[in-house]
Amino acid sequence: EAQVTQNPRYLITVTGKKLTVTCSQNMNHEYMSWYRQDPGLGLRQIYYSMNVEVTDKGDVPEGYKVSRKEKRNFPLILESPSPNQTSLYFCASSFTVGGALWETQYFGPGTRLLVL
């Protein structure tokens, strides 16, 4: 089954304790992206990757890191989480065709993070 998986689905942590949220897709997609969703703000893009070893900042990259060492995985790293990073996080992936995102983005189920 074609899917985007995220782990963990729910996470409670404390300020300053490094954490990683994993994202994996089994569709051989070139493009992957991370978003955070907050009430009244919609989704905001954190980072995206157009292929292995190619990443770029989205709208709200501060406090986050990403890496794309393999095509299928795109982990989101919070080196020193703070309470304002409490949010619902979505990973997404898609094919690119002719250098553009022509296909739909497939979204993962979301990771709900609470930073105390």
Added chain:
Amino acid sequence: AQSVTQPDIHITVSEGASLELRCNYSYGATPYLFWYVQSPGQGLQLLLKYFSGDTLVQGIKGFEAEFKRSQSSFNLRKPSVHWSDAAEYFCAVGNTGGFKTIFGAGTRLFVKA
């Protein structure tokens, strides 16, 4: 800078009535435009997208949207709403290629029986 405005935080329509959700965007070049739907507790599903060509775009679940460059709008429509359409709807604009995406704050749709 790119931006997306969805003027209506929530909308209530009766089942069987028509629906229009508004979206206005700001982008310097030809935008890549999207509408997504999010059901409670779920991820996002793409309803339709506009990259170029015909300005009236057909999507899944009976939705359509019209790109109006002069009004910087990309409104979503459906002729007859079903109770299962109750969800949150997000308009989004992407840069050339669609890689960097800005979402609107969303419009929550309630459907009355």
